[in-house]
Amino acid sequence: xTTSERRHLxxxxxxxxxxxxxxxxxxxxxxxxxxxxxxxxxxxxxxxVWIGLxxxxxxxxxxxxxxxxxxxxxxxxxxxxxxxxxxxxxxxxLLNLRTPGVAxxxxxxxxxxxxxxxASAMLWLxxxxxxxxxxxxxxxxVAGIDGPGWLADExxxxxxxxxxxxxxxxxxxxxFLAGLSDVPQALYEVARIDGAGPWxxxxxxxxxxxxxxxxxxxxxxxxxxxxxxxxxxxxxxGRGGPVDSTMFYALYLYRNSFYYxxxxxxxxxxxxxFVLIFVCTAAVFASSRRWVYYHxx
Amino acid sequence: MMGGAVNGRRAAARLLGGGxxxxxxxxxxxxRAVVGYTLLIVLSAVFLTPFAWTVSxxxxxxxxxYSLDVTWIPSPVMWSNYAEAxxxxxxxxxxxxxxxxxxxxxxxxxxxxxxxxxxxxxxxWPGRDALFVLLLAxxxxxxxxxxxxxxxxxxxxxxxxxxxxxxxxxxxxGGAFFVFLLRQFFKTxxxxxxxxxxxxxxxxxxxxxxxxxxxxxxxxxxxxxFTLNMTWNDFLxxxxxxxSDSKKTLALGLQAFSSETGAEQAELMAISVLMVLPLLIVFxxxxxxxxxxxxxxxxxx
Numbered sequence: 001x002t003t004s005e006r007r008h009l010x011x012x013x014x015x016x017x018x019x020x021x022x023x024x025x026x027x028x029x030x031x032x033x034x035x036x037x038x039x040x041x042x043x044x045x046x047x048x049v050w051i052g053l054x055x056x057x058x059x060x061x062x063x064x065x066x067x068x069x070x071x072x073x074x075x076x077x078x079x080x081x082x083x084x085x086x087x088x089x090x091x092x093x094l095l096n097l098r099t100p101g102v103a104x105x106x107x108x109x110x111x112x113x114x115x116x117x118x119a120s121a122m123l124w125l126x127x128x129x130x131x132x133x134x135x136x137x138x139x140x141x142v143a144g145i146d147g148p149g150w151l152a153d154e155x156x157x158x159x160x161x162x163x164x165x166x167x168x169x170x171x172x173x174x175x176f177l178a179g180l181s182d183v184p185q186a187l188y189e190v191a192r193i194d195g196a197g198p199w200x201x202x203x204x205x206x207x208x209x210x211x212x213x214x215x216x217x218x219x220x221x222x223x224x225x226x227x228x229x230x231x232x233x234x235x236x237x238g239r240g241g242p243v244d245s246t247m248f249y250a251l252y253l254y255r256n257s258f259y260y261x262x263x264x265x266x267x268x269x270x271x272x273x274f275v276l277i278f279v280c281t282a283a284v285f286a287s288s289r290r291w292v293y294y295h296x297x
Numbered sequence: 298m299m300g301g302a303v304n305g306r307r308a309a310a311r312l313l314g315g316g317x318x319x320x321x322x323x324x325x326x327x328x329r330a331v332v333g334y335t336l337l338i339v340l341s342a343v344f345l346t347p348f349a350w351t352v353s354x355x356x357x358x359x360x361x362x363y364s365l366d367v368t369w370i371p372s373p374v375m376w377s378n379y380a381e382a383x384x385x386x387x388x389x390x391x392x393x394x395x396x397x398x399x400x401x402x403x404x405x406x407x408x409x410x411x412x413x414x415x416x417x418x419x420x421x422w423p424g425r426d427a428l429f430v431l432l433l434a435x436x437x438x439x440x441x442x443x444x445x446x447x448x449x450x451x452x453x454x455x456x457x458x459x460x461x462x463x464x465x466x467x468x469x470x471g472g473a474f475f476v477f478l479l480r481q482f483f484k485t486x487x488x489x490x491x492x493x494x495x496x497x498x499x500x501x502x503x504x505x506x507x508x509x510x511x512x513x514x515x516x517x518x519x520x521x522x523f524t525l526n527m528t529w530n531d532f533l534x535x536x537x538x539x540x541s542d543s544k545k546t547l548a549l550g551l552q553a554f555s556s557e558t559g560a561e562q563a564e565l566m567a568i569s570v571l572m573v574l575p576l577l578i579v580f581x582x583x584x585x586x587x588x589x590x591x592x593x594x595x596x597x598x
Contacts, residue, residue, distance in 0.1 A: 005423065011501045012422030018409040019416075019432070019476060022469030027435050030446035037445065044449065091340070097333040107584065108341045111348075114580055114587070116530040118548045119569040122555060123351050126562060134350045137367035167347065171591055178592040198329070227439055230532045237556045253441050258537065263445050270441040277439055 038267035048264065055268035066269070068244050069252040075158055076248065077225040080165045084221055085214065088169040092176035093206070106177070113170030121234035124164045125151065151235055154245040161231065161246065172217045179213030180206070211292040219281055226277050229254065249273055355379070355566035362563050375563065382567035390543060391550035398460050398535075398546055399528040402467040406524045407517060410471030410479055415505045417476065418483030419491060429480070436473045440533070448537060462538040463531070467524070475520050478590070482516040483509055519590030522583050529576060547572050 001009070013020070038055055040048035059066050095106050112120065127134045128150035136147030150160045183206060191201045229250035232240070238255070240247030253273070257266040349369070354362055355378055357371040382388070416422075417429050451462045470476060486509065494504050510517070535549040545553065551568050580587060 001423075008420065008422045009424075012416050012420045012425055015416035015420065015501070015505070016413050016428070018468065019413040019470035022409075022466060023432070023435060025450070025469070026447055026466055027438070027443060030443035030450070031438070033446035033449075034442055044452070094333055094337055094340070097330060099330055099334045099337065102337075105337045105341055106588075108344050110587070111577070111580070112344060114526055114576055115573050116532075116548055116576065118530075118532050118551050119572050120347075122551065122565055122569045123347050126354060126566065127347050127350055132363045132365065132562075134346070134367065137365065140365065141367055167344065174588055174591045223437075223439075227441070233532070233536075234552050234555070250441060254533075257445055257448075263449070267442075267445055270439070270445070273439050274442050278437070281437070 034267045034270060037264045038271055040264040042263040042267075043261040044263060045261075051264070055265050056272075058265070059268055059272065065244060065247060065252060069247050069249045072158060072245065072247055073226060073228065073249040076161060076228060077222060079159075079162045080225050081218065081221040083162065084165060084169055084172060085217060087166050088172040088217070089176050089210065089214075091169065091173045092180055093202075095173075095177055096180045106174075109173055110170035113168045115168075117230040118234050120164075120168065121231040124160075124167075124231075125235050128160055151246075152242060154242040157241045157245045161228075161235075164231065165225075172221065175217060176210065176213055179210050183209040208293050212294055215284070215288050215292050219284055222280055222284065223277055226250075226273065226280075351566050352570055355382075355563055355570050357563055359561070359563065378561075378563045379567045379571070381561075382564040382571070385561075385564055386550055386554045386568065387542060388550075388568070388571070391545055391547045394460075394539075394544060395529060395547040398463050399525055401460070401464045402528045403521055403524045405464060405467030406471035406475060407520055408471075409468050410475040410520060411510060411513070411517065412505065413470050414476045414479030414483055415509050418480040419486070419504070419509060420501065432473045432476060436477070444537070451538065457538055458540045458544055459538075460544070463528075463534045471520075471524075475523070479513065479516055479520065482513055486512055515586070515589065518583065518586045522579070522586045523590055525579060526576065526587075 037048060039050060039052055041051050041054075042048035091109055095102055095109070099105075115123075128136075130136055130147065130149045130152055133150070135150070139145050139147040148156045150156050187205045187209070188201065191205050196204070227250050228248050232246050232248050232251050233254070235241075236246055236251075238251070238259075240251055240255075249269070250273075253266050253269045256262045256269060353369055353371060356374050356376065357368075357378075358373060358375050361368055361371055417425060417432075447462075448457075451457055454461075456462050456465075466472070490508055490512075491504055494508055499507070530548065531546070532548045532552070535546045536552075539545050539549060542550075551565075551572055554568065555565055
């Protein structure tokens with residue numbers, strides 16, 4: 001290496017030093033240790049004891065709560081993500097009409113997504129309260145029907161959470177708005193001249209041009225949904241809802257680590273989560289070649 | 298390709314009764330605008346309702362809170378709920394803790410992420426791009442994978458029940474997300490500026506401090522706003538690391554209060570409102586940074 005190259009390397013490493021230390025301490029080291037722990041029985045108090053594949057075996061064959069957690073998480077993801085995408089595209093399209101005062105509406109739709117999750121969980125816990133909550137109160141007053149138990153009912157608890165997630169769509173909506181503004185006006189002109197109605201324009205012009213943005217929000221949505229934790233914890237006091245109906249993956253992981261002190265077991269769970277996320281994301285990206293259209297590249 | 302087709306078709310349309318088509322076009326737009334506007338208003342009402350209900354509940358008396366009828370305007374208006382809420386929990390302690398942690402994280406993140414992004418975006422050095430890919434890959438790890446060993450690490454360091462586990466990582470790179478964002482931004486800065494400075498004998502740090510940083514104000518503001526939002530919001534971090542009441546942040550304090558028996562619903566709502574208020578103020582002051590930041594990540598991501 002020449003002197004100047006060496007100097008450049010030194011500078012580069014020096015500036016990147018905080019990150020290098022950070023990544024070594026908080027990413028690489030924990031990654032390696034986490035793999036190791038997943039093959040051990042470890043409760044912090046005593047040293048880890050190697051038990052081979054026992055944790056993994058127990059996870060898949062001997063733990064009904066784990067299977068429930070996987071089911072709950074997949075259920076939530078399967079509903080929340082597509083609904084979320086559809087709804088945020090819808091909102092973005094509405095905002096894209098550029099009616100007067102659209103900035104106010106954009107703010108209104110975006111606001112819930114900056115509310116701290118703890119606060120919004122408390123909020124919704126009360127709104128969905130079976131007795132004195134807003135939703136059931138309105139149902140009683142306006143339609144005269146007795147609303148369901150929402151979060152207190154094991155059959156309604158997950159749908160309630162899916163519904164709640166639609167409130168916090170602001171971020172995805174803003175990204176779709178940006179994506180919509182990238183669609184060339186000329187295409188709309190052509191569609192209109194060709195006599196396409198609003199639905200056909202959407203289906204054949206807007207949607208294809210939005211596919212890169214959809215891909216981004218889909219992946220981010222999936223990752224977020226698989227790691228869903230805070231709202232569930234706050235709303236069920238960390239217990240996972242009526243009859244484990246809201247025992248989500250991240251919550252069960254947390255309980256195993258900090259309630260039952262089964263660190264090794266929890267690490268095994270964490271790696272399975274990574275595998276799940278990785279496989280889903282890879283599948284989405286692989287399929288993306290068929291339905292994503294990258295204009296302008 | 299498109300241009301020619303459009304011109305051809307437009308010319309044809311104009312020839313074949315463009316007048317009527319224009320009117321039809323305008324009529325359709327009006328209907329769409331009216332329908333769209335109505336939908337916007339209805340949806341806005343739906344979106345704002347939970348907020349309104351929370352504020353309304355926070356000012357109600359117990360009788361009204363738990364009644365089966367839906368009342369929007371509390372009567373009497375119990376401003377005292379807020380006073381009671383602030384005394385029911387160590388509110389100001391929690392507030393001070395949240396502010397401290399958030400402020401420290403912002404400072405740490407801004408400085409370390411800009412330094413690191415500068416290294417990746419403006420400096421040339423062997424191994425730079427490979428290391429950057431590593432950084433990106435690290436973003437894909439769910440936090441649960443590293444959570445436990447990191448916790449054990451902090452245990453051994455004796456940092457549990459302090460702010461250190463929440464703040465120190467901010468000083469060590471500030472999070473891959475922000476490094477990524479800033480690096481993309483730095484790359485758009487014109488090379489000539491740096492070349493000219495280098496010719497004038499400016500050091501690498503000088504270029505960082507006097508050129509890159511001042512020119513990146515919008516991106517840095519975005520980092521500030523996002524860090525503020527994320528840290529104020531953070532629940533899992535404080536949940537894992539903060540045990541004693543004197544250290545808890547607002548997010549944790551609110552949740553802990555809610556799981557206590559005898560926690561009054563109105564007071565809970567009051568605390569929630571108080572917790573959201575600072576963020577709302579920050580949001581209204583820095584609205585465009587929120588939106589710009591998200592757009593930046595969404596489009597480049």
